[in-house]
Amino acid sequence: MNRKPLKGIHHVSALTANAKNNFEFYTKVLGMRLVKKTVNQDDTSVYHLFYADERGNPGTDLTFFEIPRAGRTYPGTNSITATSLRVKDNEALQYWKERFVQLHVDHDEIQYESQRATLSFRDPEGQRLILVSDEGNKGVTGGIPWDKSPVPKEKGIIGLGPVHLTVSRPERTIEVLTKIMGFREIASYKRDKDQKAVRVFETGEGGTGAEIHVIEETELSRERPGRGSVHHVAFRVEDAKELEKWQAILEENHLPNSGFVERYYFASLYFREPNGNLFELATDGPGFEGDEDFEHLGETLALPPYFESKRKEIEAKLTPLETN
Template sequence: MAESIKGLHHITAVSGPPQENFNFYRNKLGLRFIKKTINFDDPFTYHLYYGNHHAEPGSAITFFPWQHVVDGQPNKGEATAVQYAVPGGSLEYWQKRFKKKGIETGEIYTRFGFEHLPLTDNDGMKIEIVADADVNDKETVGYGGVDDKHAIRGFFGTTLSLPDIGRTGELLTEMGWKSEGNEHGLSRYSSEPDSRLGRYVDLKAEPNLNGRFGRGSIHHIAFRVPDDKAQAEWSEKIRKMGFQVTPVKNRDYFRSIYFREAGGVLFEIATDIPGFDVDEPFEQLGESLKLPSWYEKHRDEIEARLPKLKTD
């Protein structure tokens, strides 16, 4: 029997130009830039990774920066918000920082007992900074001038907008997640990852939401499993549930399987192994362009065609 899936692994979205993306996520949100690689299916597009200082699963947000993509609008069948966990009492710090940086925020509100500070990133993607006392003792480093004490620890969770939440809730329950009830039109499900990161998924029924995929849209969300054995067990279980599951895909830093859940959201199940330091020292994460082995012979052409990205 497959063990429960505990927490989110990463979230992948589409952005505009890579330099603007870097300036927001590294220099304004204060995340660590942990990997500069390429879209394995589109080698002349970057795949950029940001996370906490330790580059942990449950903290990594990744982007495909497509420079000429149309602006996205939230749509049903998509994840429509990224929630970040900061220590309790940190929201005033973030309000002041965002004001100083010229970033507009909404009013702080409470949901399921947690205070949320809403904003959008430079591409219009919804973000919520959530004060979570459970990460108070989780150490990290703030980048871009962010105080370590108040820095983002990783994901709090995500919100899925769906035509109907019933079958998605059933799937999360099968995955070992627990219903936390309903509030403000949302149904929350929780997990218990050891890292305390990425442990909430909120479901919102929005059958009349008709947007379009593009810049600022979330492409997929990934759940974490420890290794290949656990992933194989879940692949078989999900297939028996009637979902079409992809073969395992090697993403160099994790192995992945994908399927589209009943509400339309693309789900991934990713392994914690081998990790982001498999091809460069931990201290040098994100400093050089990393390519999968089969693209190394094309490095000169790829580097020449990729946009310039200043990361120092």
């Protein structure tokens, strides 16, 4: 079937047990913009928060579902074990290292992995994050940091970088990535902290915003997710017509999937790769300005039109969250 390549990473969705503290860290420490405060459309009793560049351009969104009673994460295999966030250059990483020291953010030293400067760190719930330098990047372009961020614009986060998958049987995941999803293997490297081999795959224009890094881990049990874990990674498709083509491809390859799912801000399709990680394909549009104007993104509870009639009922179940 004549379909376009996936364009890169669309968003990553993770879990938090405390929306207020999550908002404080991602907006005031990391300087990302909350572009949408809404609810989990599969469980409207909990928040879904979208942090991104100035307007939530595709490839810049790190999102969180609030699960107030979420327990701790027990790290393991068959999971999404790190999410990267792109910054402009190596100099920006020095700024972030100093900022993390000043603000007491748990972090490692700057390292070079896959020929890029990186800085690993954790949020207060143990979310595993990596700042990655875009210096020399020739692939997918980054977004535009919000000019009202507490972080200087030239040092700001410009989007999502490589997503790390840790799996027990890598050949099964790699087969889906390459033979079905159209990724190509381009490199490998040894991870500094434990010398484990990492295989690098890219799609579309390639580069920092279009990579998956696959790590084999056979000695640990499956990760038990909780606060600070990742729920799924989404990949970019152009539009709904392309999404329909991808659904047909998945079905031709006997991969069970959700079928077309309307999310209002984008359309989606979900499936699990053979090691159990949840993948989503999501359209680049229509975006986040259909129900809020640019200047006021994320300030009030936004609900898709099909939930608007239940607003009072939904709001009654949510703990108020001040975001403006």
